[in-house]
Amino acid sequence: SAVISQKPSRDICQRGTSLTIQCQVDSQVTMMFWYRQQPGQSLTLIATANQGSEATYESGFVIDKFPISRPNLTFSTLTVSNMSPEDSSIYLCSAFRDTGELFFGEGSRLTVL
Amino acid sequence: LAKTTQPISMDSYEGQEVNITCSHNNIATNDYITWYQQFPSQGPRFIIQGYKTKVTNEVASLFIPADRKSSTLSLPRVSLSDTAVYYCLGGGGSYIPTFGRGTSLIVHP
Numbered sequence: 590s591a592v593i594s595q596k597p598s599r600d601i602c603q604r605g606t607s608l609t610i611q612c613q614v615d616s617q618v619t620m621m622f623w624y625r626q627q628p629g630q631s632l633t634l635i636a637t638a639n640q641g642s643e644a645t646y647e648s649g650f651v652i653d654k655f656p657i658s659r660p661n662l663t664f665s666t667l668t669v670s671n672m673s674p675e676d677s678s679i680y681l682c683s684a685f686r687d688t689g690e691l692f693f694g695e696g697s698r699l700t701v702l
Numbered sequence: 703l704a705k706t707t708q709p710i711s712m713d714s715y716e717g718q719e720v721n722i723t724c725s726h727n728n729i730a731t732n733d734y735i736t737w738y739q740q741f742p743s744q745g746p747r748f749i750i751q752g753y754k755t756k757v758t759n760e761v762a763s764l765f766i767p768a769d770r771k772s773s774t775l776s777l778p779r780v781s782l783s784d785t786a787v788y789y790c791l792g793g794g795g796s797y798i799p800t801f802g803r804g805t806s807l808i809v810h811p
Contacts, residue, residue, distance in 0.1 A: 631787075631801045632746070634799070634801075689736075691738070691746070691791075692745075692747070693745025694745060696743070696745050
């Protein structure tokens with residue numbers, strides 16, 4: 590079954606810098622989703638990434654802060670820009686399998702100092 | 703997309719059957735109900751999916767009554783390794799998957 594590879598798995602960054610998270614799927618998928626999960630909390634959807642069009646952002650998330658690329662049907666990136674300690678979180682990408690179930694990468698744990 | 707409501711937490715003991723109920727009053731005709739399990743520091747993983755009546759796989763059973771306004775995930779004979787957060791989602795086709803608060807299940811020895 591399809592697999593999502595996500596990197597980096599973790600990183601420690603300085604405030605004011607930016608980090609790009611990569612997500613590679615081993616099969617073509619139409620939609621990819623980016624989530625943020627803060628400690629002890631549920632997953633919050635950041636945006637939906639479709640190939641060939643601009644990402645669709647959820648309320649509270651903007652493109653300037655979380656630019657997303659989706660150059661093809663197997664790859665996407667999420668950038669966390671101008672980071673602050675409040676951006677410390679786990680970031681997860683996901684996609685639907687052909688069977689309709691959602692599958693996830695292992696997540697990227699980001700710590701901003 | 704169906705709005706779902708679940709208990710925030712549940713406690714159980716090893717060997718017991720655990721039933722977690724999810725309410726989804728506004729579920730649409732073509733929505734499926736899907737349950738996910740999440741361990742700490744991992745992404746959620748698929749457990750089971752159903753549309754109506756009962757579905758069973760090697761991990762769990764899913765009961766959906768005729769009105770489909772709720773569903774119950776049943777975990778037979780839980781073990782300590784079943785301690786996790788469980789999420790139910792309702793949606794059909796290429797829906798946008800949003801997660802509620804989930805149910806934190808703690809299994810005690």
